[in-house]
Structure formats: C-alpha cells, structure tokens
Amino acid sequence: xxxxxxxxxxxxxxxxxxxxxxxxxxxxxxxxxxxxxxxxxxxxxxxxxxxxxxxxxxxxxxxxxxxxxxxxxxxxxxxxxxxxxxxxxxxxxxxxxxxxxxxxxxxxxxxxxxxxxxxxxxxxxxxxxxxxxxxxxxxxxxxxxxxxxxxxxxxxxxxxxxxxxxxxxxxxxxxxxxxxxxxxxxxxxxxxxxxxxxxxxxxxxxxxxxxxxxxxxxxxxxxxxxxxxxxxxxxxxxxxxxxxxxxxxxxxxxxxxxxxxxxxxxxxxxxxxxxxxxxxxxxxxxxxxxxxxxxxxxxxxxxxxxxxxxxxxxxxxxxxxxxxxxxxxxx
Amino acid sequence: xxxxxxxxxxxxxxxxxxxxxxxxxxxxxxxxxxxxxxxxxxxxxxxxxxxxxxxxxxxxxxxxxxxxxxxxxxxxxxxxxxxxxxxxxxxxxxxxxxxxxxxxxxxxxxxxxxxxxxxxxxxxxxxxxxxxxxxxxxxxxxxxxxxxxxxxxxxxxxxxxxxxxxxxxxxxxxxxxxxxxxxxxxxxxxxxxxxxxxxxxxxxxxxxxxxxxxxxxxxxxxxxxxxxxxxxxxxxxxxxxxxxxxxxxxxxxxxxxxxxxxx
Numbered sequence: 001x002x003x004x005x006x007x008x009x010x011x012x013x014x015x016x017x018x019x020x021x022x023x024x025x026x027x028x029x030x031x032x033x034x035x036x037x038x039x040x041x042x043x044x045x046x047x048x049x050x051x052x053x054x055x056x057x058x059x060x061x062x063x064x065x066x067x068x069x070x071x072x073x074x075x076x077x078x079x080x081x082x083x084x085x086x087x088x089x090x091x092x093x094x095x096x097x098x099x100x101x102x103x104x105x106x107x108x109x110x111x112x113x114x115x116x117x118x119x120x121x122x123x124x125x126x127x128x129x130x131x132x133x134x135x136x137x138x139x140x141x142x143x144x145x146x147x148x149x150x151x152x153x154x155x156x157x158x159x160x161x162x163x164x165x166x167x168x169x170x171x172x173x174x175x176x177x178x179x180x181x182x183x184x185x186x187x188x189x190x191x192x193x194x195x196x197x198x199x200x201x202x203x204x205x206x207x208x209x210x211x212x213x214x215x216x217x218x219x220x221x222x223x224x225x226x227x228x229x230x231x232x233x234x235x236x237x238x239x240x241x242x243x244x245x246x247x248x249x250x251x252x253x254x255x256x257x258x259x260x261x262x263x264x265x266x267x268x269x270x271x272x273x274x275x276x277x278x279x280x281x282x283x284x285x286x287x288x289x290x291x292x293x294x295x296x297x298x299x300x301x302x303x304x305x306x307x308x309x310x311x312x313x314x315x316x317x318x319x320x321x322x323x324x325x326x327x328x329x330x331x
Numbered sequence: 332x333x334x335x336x337x338x339x340x341x342x343x344x345x346x347x348x349x350x351x352x353x354x355x356x357x358x359x360x361x362x363x364x365x366x367x368x369x370x371x372x373x374x375x376x377x378x379x380x381x382x383x384x385x386x387x388x389x390x391x392x393x394x395x396x397x398x399x400x401x402x403x404x405x406x407x408x409x410x411x412x413x414x415x416x417x418x419x420x421x422x423x424x425x426x427x428x429x430x431x432x433x434x435x436x437x438x439x440x441x442x443x444x445x446x447x448x449x450x451x452x453x454x455x456x457x458x459x460x461x462x463x464x465x466x467x468x469x470x471x472x473x474x475x476x477x478x479x480x481x482x483x484x485x486x487x488x489x490x491x492x493x494x495x496x497x498x499x500x501x502x503x504x505x506x507x508x509x510x511x512x513x514x515x516x517x518x519x520x521x522x523x524x525x526x527x528x529x530x531x532x533x534x535x536x537x538x539x540x541x542x543x544x545x546x547x548x549x550x551x552x553x554x555x556x557x558x559x560x561x562x563x564x565x566x567x568x569x570x571x572x573x574x575x576x577x578x579x580x581x582x583x584x585x586x587x588x589x590x591x592x593x594x
Contacts, residue, residue, distance in 0.1 A: 068421065071425060072424065073421045073424045073425065096425050096426065097427040103421070103422075106418065106419055106421075106422065108422045110341060112344070112345035112349075113341065113345060120337070121337055121341050125334045125428055126427060127334065
C-alpha cells in the first residue's frame with residue numbers, strides 16, 4: 001500500500017477582483033467581483049514508503065497549495081488524500097504526529113527562546129519519550145552539527161543555522177514523512193550541501209519518505225529519485241530525471257574540429273547539422289550510437305584536432321517540461 | 332495536559348525576554364491607576380459616600396480594576412490575527428495539539444507572568460499611595476477569586492470569538508480595537524455602571540460585559556447582598572456556557588475556510 005495517496009485533488013480559491021487605481025479600489029468596496037482560481041486541478045499520485053520525491057514546478061503552479069493540503073492545513077475543494085491510510089483533514093492531529101514539515105521561508109522555532117528550548121517544547125508537544133528524544137537529538141547533531149548553536153537564541157541564528165535547527169526540529173519526533181518546502185532557499189553552497197546530506201542520511205538511516213519542493217537544480221539532481229512536475233495546477237510529468245532527459249532531450253551534440261578543411265561524411269546514425277570550414281556539428285540519438293563509436297567512425301575519414309560533446313542542460317529540460325513541451329528544441 | 336503546561340511555561344520565558352517592555356508597562360499602569368484614583372478623590376470631594384459606596388470602597392474598586400485588567404489581558408485575538416496575516420498559523424496547525432488549546436495556554440502563561448510583573452507592583456503602589464485594597468472579608472475574597480476566574484473565561488471566549496473572525500477577514504485590528512473600547516466602557520472597569528442611567532443599566536444587564544469587571548469587583552468591596560451575589564454569579568456562569576457553545580460551534584466551521592497567506 002502506498003504511504004501517500006492523492007486522488008483527483010482540486011483546490012479552488014475565491015479571489016476578489018480589484019479594479020485599477022483609486023477608482024477601481026473604491027468601486028470594489030461597493031461591489032465585489034469574485035473570481036474563482038483553480039490552484040490545483042485534478043491531480044493524482046501515490047508515493048511509496050522511503051521515496052525521495054521532488055515536487056517541482058514554476059512559481060504559482062500549486063506546489064505549496066498541495067503541500068499544505070497534504071499536511072492538513074488547507075482543505076481541498078474536492079478529491080481525496082490519504083497519508084498512511086488517514087485523511088489529514090479529518091484526522092489532523094494523528095496525521096501531523098507522523099509528519100515533519102519545514103518551510104524554507106518561515107520557521108517553526110520560537111524566536112524568543114534558545115534553540116534547545118524550542119526542541120524541549122516540541123518534545124512535549126509530540127510527546128516524545130526521553131530515550132527517543134536523546135537518540136534523535138544525537139543523530140541530528142551528528143548530521144547537522146547543531147551543538148554549536150543549540151544554546152543561542154533563535155533570533156540570533158544565521159539563516160543557515162536556523163534552517164539546520166528547523167530540520168532537526170522537524171525530525172525530533174521520528175516522522176515517517178517529511179515535507180520540505182524550498183529548504184535550500186537563500187542558503188550558500190555549504191548550507192545547501194548540509195541540507196542535501198541531511199535528506200540523504202535520514203532517508204538512508206530512518207527510511208523517511210521525503211517530499212521536496214524546490215527550484216534548485218542541484219537539489220533535484222542530487223536528491224530526487226523521482227520527480228513530479230506540476231504546471232498550472234496539473235501534473236505534467238511523473239518519473240525519474242533520467243527518464244525525463246531521455247524523453248525530452250534524447251539527443252547529444254558533437255562538435256568536431258579538423259586540422260584542415262575536408263568534407264565530412266554523413267553518418268548513418270548521426271545527423272550532420274552544419275559544417276563551416278574546419279568545424280562541423282553532428283546531432284545523434286544517444287540510445288542509438290555512443291559518442292565513442294561516432295568519433296571512431298568519423299576519424300576514419302579525416303584527422304580530428306578536437307571535439308566537444310554537448311548535452312541538453314537540466315535547466316532547459318525542466319523548463320521544457322514546465323511548458324509541457326514534448327521535445328526540447330535546439331539541441 | 333503536559334504539552335499545554337509547557338506551552339504556558341514557554342510563554343512565560345518569552346515574556347521575560349524583554350526587560351524594557353516589562354518596566355515600561357509597570358510605569359504606565361501605575362500612572363494610569365494613580366490618575367484614575369485622583370479622579371475619584373476629586374469627584375467625591377467632601378462626600379464620604381455616593382450611591383451607597385464609600386470613597387475608600389471606590390478607590391479599592393479602582394485599584395482592583397486595574398489589577399484585574401492586567402490579568403485579563405488577552406492575546407488570543409491578536410495572536411490569531413497576526414498569525415493569519417503572516418501565514419504562521421500553518422505552523423500552529425502542524426502540531427498534534429488543539430490550536431485553541433495552544434492559544435489558551437499561552438494566555439494562561441501570560442497571566443502568571445502578568446500577576447508577578449504587573450499585578451503585584453500595582454497593588455503595592457496602590458497600597459502605599461492610595462488606599463490598602465483590602466477585601467470586605469475572607470469570604471468575599473474567595474468569591475472574588477471564583478468570580479474573577481469566571482470573568483477570565485468570559486473575556487477569553489469573547490476574545491477568541493473575535494479572533495476567529497480573522498480566519499475570514501484579513502485586516503481585523505479596527506474591529507479588535509472597537510471591542511476593547513466597548514468592554515472598557517460597558518463593563519464598569521473605568522466607571523461603575525451604577526453611575527449610568529437606569530435604562531442603560533437595564534440594557535447592559537442583558538450583555539456579558541458587566542460580568543467581566545463589575546461583578547467580581549463589586550463582590551470584592553462587598554456591596555452586593557449574598558442573594559445578589561449568587562444570582563449574578565449564576566448569570567456569569569450561564570454566559571460562560573452560552574459563549575462556550577457559540578465558540579465550539581463556530582470553531583468547527585472556521586478552520587475549513589482557513590486562509591493561509593503567502594507561498
């Protein structure tokens with residue numbers, strides 16, 4: 001049975017349309033024009049125990065709305081969510097007991113307290129027993145090195161430290177599911193690395209299921225064994241990154257440079273796009289022929305000085321997926 | 332129970348984090364109570380009693396009213412309004428506890444701190460410079476404690492009910508402001524209602540406000556007969572039940588329409 005099951009989920013918001021300028025603002029005081037926005041439009045997916053899933057999409061695609069519905073904060077307009085067999089809306093308290101949530105843009109730590117005191121509060125709120133609390137704290141310390149600032153008031157922590165504190169706080173009660181909403185936002189390279197290491201480690205050590213929304217390509221490449229891509233409220237992709245690359249950008253480009261001008265042949269498995277004097281460009285399907293084979297074949301005809309392989313950039317592939325393009329142009 | 336008690340403790344710890352805040356609020360409250368006591372001294376002039384209340388009883392009433400006001404400071408309404416506006420209500424909802432339980436126990440933590448930080452200094456200042464605010468008798472004192480606890484519940488429920496509006500309306504501060512002034516005026520906290528015209532007193536006896544301040548304070552200074560005390564505390568209790576039912580009824584629907592601001 002999947003750990004998380006989402007079936008035909010819809011969320012609509014009613015927004016009040018405001019006219020332009022002062023006139024519009026005055027008018028909307030008297031007469032409200034309502035508009036229904038569908039933030040999440042009939043999405044379905046299921047996630048198995050122990051997966052790390054990247055839930056990605058452009059800003060405003062409905063990612064955070066979905067995460068909020070999954071964690072029981074928002075009620076869906078229609079559709080069904082089950083987390084370990086329970087509905088987060090009907091059984092909020094029982095579901096959140098098994099859930100860790102970290103928002104990159106807001107902290108659950110108490111501003112006025114020291115980090116350790118915030119942990120103590122969470123220990124009481126989640127009714128964590130002493131042994132488990134000490135074990136988890138030790139594990140979090142080993143991964144995140146929080147002992148360095150555990151006695152510092154939260155308001156004095158740097159963003160990177162605060163984020164590490166927030167991650168540790170979310171894992172103290174050993175939840176089975178962890179939602180990370182843009183966890184690396186605004187962090188430096190070391191900070192990002194620490195968070196990625198954390199996600200990998202808890203997934204390995206505790207088999208925690210992680211759902212991660214992010215705009216960071218490094219997060220996607222390093223962490224996510226599976227990507228669910230949402231655009232304008234609907235799921236446009238669901239699969240691994242390598243499958244996505246194979247489908248959207250199946251080609252590689254080979255740039256060849258010759259010692260002297262010579263007409264390069266047409267290869268049966270690669271398309272010659274152009275040749276300008278000593279420089280030529282081939283495009284080939286990486287599943288049909290390897291780069292090594294192609295270079296070997298071509299070098300029978302001429303003397304190669306240099307070559308360079310070009311692959312579609314992950315960024316372009318993700319962007320193509322956001323715009324629901326079947327194939328990446330250019331490459 | 333344990334998580335809620337700890338929430339109260341955390342609230343106390345955070346209240347102690349800002350020392351300037353503490354000192355300035357003590358000074359402001361002492362000035363306010365001294366000013367209103369001088370108002371009553373001036374108003375009484377040479378008279379020893381007005382409408383059956385002696386000058387010393389009136390001064391005791393005023394000092395105790397300010398003390399009670401420190402203890403009845405509710406944060407729930409602003410807490411909900413601010414966390415809805417900033418979107419941090421999401422974080423409260425992610426805890427496996429009742430969110431109104433969190434708000435109630437935070438307020439109870441605040442009361443404990445307000446007692447030490449504000450009420451005690453205020454009583455001392457009152458006793459030193461105005462009048463020793465002694466209760467009519469030990470029995471009156473105990474009844475006052477019970478009635479003040481009821482007042483707390485009424486006041487908290489009203490505050491929570493107003494706070495729940497902010498799940499629907501994003502800018503609620505003007506409404507909360509209006510509510511604060513209404514309670515101050517209509518509960519007898521500044522001017523006892525027996526100085527009000529008869530028709531207004533009749534109207535106010537059908538509203539919960541007078542049971543927040545005037546009832547416990549009147550019990551304290553001993554101007555109510557045992558029968559009046561019993562009857563009014565009965566009504567006070569009925570108000571708790573009424574507001575409590577309303578609270579639970581509205582609470583059911585309110586989180587369903589929750590607005591969480593920001594991405």
